[in-house]
Amino acid sequence: MPTRTLAKPSEAGNLNLADPRTHAENDLTEVWRWMRATEPVYWHPPVGAAPGFWVATRHRDVASIYFDNKRFTSEKGNVLSTLLQGGDSAAGVMMAVTDGRRHAEIRRILLRAFSPRALSGVVENLEKTTQGLLQDIVSAGGGDFADEVAAHIPLATICDLLGVPSSDRASLLEWTKAALSAEGPDQSAADIWQARNDILGYFETLARQRRRRPGTDAVSVLASSMVNGRPLSMEEVVSNCYSLILGGDETSRLSMSSAVLAFIEHPDQWAAWKRGEVETSDAVEEILRWTTPAMHFGRTALEDVEVGGRLIRAGDIVTLWNNSANRDEEVFPDPFRFDLSRSGNKHISFGYGPHFCLGAYLGRAEIAALLTGLRSLVTEVELNGRPRWIYSNLLSGMSSLPVHLS
Numbered sequence: 001m002p003t004r005t006l007a008k009p010s011e012a013g014n015l016n017l018a019d020p021r022t023h024a025e026n027d028l029t030e031v032w033r034w035m036r037a038t039e040p041v042y043w044h045p046p047v048g049a050a051p052g053f054w055v056a057t058r059h060r061d062v063a064s065i066y067f068d069n070k071r072f073t074s075e076k077g078n079v080l081s082t083l084l085q086g087g088d089s090a091a092g093v094m095m096a097v098t099d100g101r102r103h104a105e106i107r108r109i110l111l112r113a114f115s116p117r118a119l120s121g122v123v124e125n126l127e128k129t130t131q132g133l134l135q136d137i138v139s140a141g142g143g144d145f146a147d148e149v150a151a152h153i154p155l156a157t158i159c160d161l162l163g164v165p166s167s168d169r170a171s172l173l174e175w176t177k178a179a180l181s182a183e184g185p186d187q188s189a190a191d192i193w194q195a196r197n198d199i200l201g202y203f204e205t206l207a208r209q210r211r212r213r214p215g216t217d218a219v220s221v222l223a224s225s226m227v228n229g230r231p232l233s234m235e236e237v238v239s240n241c242y243s244l245i246l247g248g249d250e251t252s253r254l255s256m257s258s259a260v261l262a263f264i265e266h267p268d269q270w271a272a273w274k275r276g277e278v279e280t281s282d283a284v285e286e287i288l289r290w291t292t293p294a295m296h297f298g299r300t301a302l303e304d305v306e307v308g309g310r311l312i313r314a315g316d317i318v319t320l321w322n323n324s325a326n327r328d329e330e331v332f333p334d335p336f337r338f339d340l341s342r343s344g345n346k347h348i349s350f351g352y353g354p355h356f357c358l359g360a361y362l363g364r365a366e367i368a369a370l371l372t373g374l375r376s377l378v379t380e381v382e383l384n385g386r387p388r389w390i391y392s393n394l395l396s397g398m399s400s401l402p403v404h405l406s
Helices: 009-014 020-025 029-038 059-067 100-114 120-139 145-150 153-162 166-180 189-212 218-224 234-265 267-274 280-291 360-377
Strands: 041-044 053-056 142-144 296-301 305-307 310-312 317-321 381-383 398-400 402-405
Touching (some): 009 029, 100 218, 145 398, 234 381, 267 360
Antiparallel strands (some): 381 402
8 A cells, every 4th residue: 555654733834845755755634634624724934945835725715715816816826836936937928827818818719629529539539548558458467557557648638639749749758747746756956947848849849830830739729829810929839838738647647546546445436336336427526536636726915815814915825735625524525535426526626716727628538538448447456566656746646556457
């Protein structure tokens, strides 16, 4: 079974939530429970040269801040890595860190590429890819599910959407892994910087090609669209391609491996799924709640505002911890039970409000395809080694999940 230390609430003051080691090496379940009950908006003190920040852990507080883009902004960064450095260079350009009218304009363009009708061919390919990868690992009797299956399904899917040639996909997989997470604690800042620049450089080349010869893919949609009679700048096109590849690959990849681990740890739910006792739509939502691959997002207060009984000052950083909110006892009956038949699931794994995840439909389709494939092709699934957790303060999941399948 996974070996992470169960952190105690008394240790909360010594935990640095900005440090990837904290999340890779500790199970924070009891810390989050204590915060929700006693300090739902908790002040995280400064560490070194980095500023302090607020930690929102209750579902209602997290959702209210997500929804409120008048008093809280994404334009100074939306994750700890940029918020603590004083801002995000893509603010006002990348949709994820842009608010107001420009956010709405870019989102409107991308919705054309992410509508269920536009995605029909992508989803069809996704289902075939998933079946093929599962058949291969089942035929082999097992393997590393994270590396051999989960790493390839979402990457193939988002690359289909973006029109990325097959020959380039292995490089993109390595870059996306390095850009947001690491397999060990010693990845350097230079490695992360290089990976992010490799992704940006790749999409600049691709976007210039698509601007000359547009197709129907999402890169072409961005490169050829007009707003108020003017095309998006190349910086806007490339930055949003970067956002799409990272968001579309990493979170789905991690949720898939975590879903398989959840089945191993909860054999009653695996049995219920195999017997056909659970609706696919309910199962997908519970997996999203249970795995919560994006642990947090962040905002900066634009004015003084009270949340959860605490006064947040203008300019303060506020982090919104989805993995805590998705276990909130006030919202989810028996929240620490993995229950595929849970209905009315109000998880916020895709965020909430104006920045609700554009790829939610596709993310759900990926998990549904995995579940369908597991039900039809797999009888038993067991651990065959120790899972290895990624090192990230943003994402949660495993870089390795050795399993035996039959």
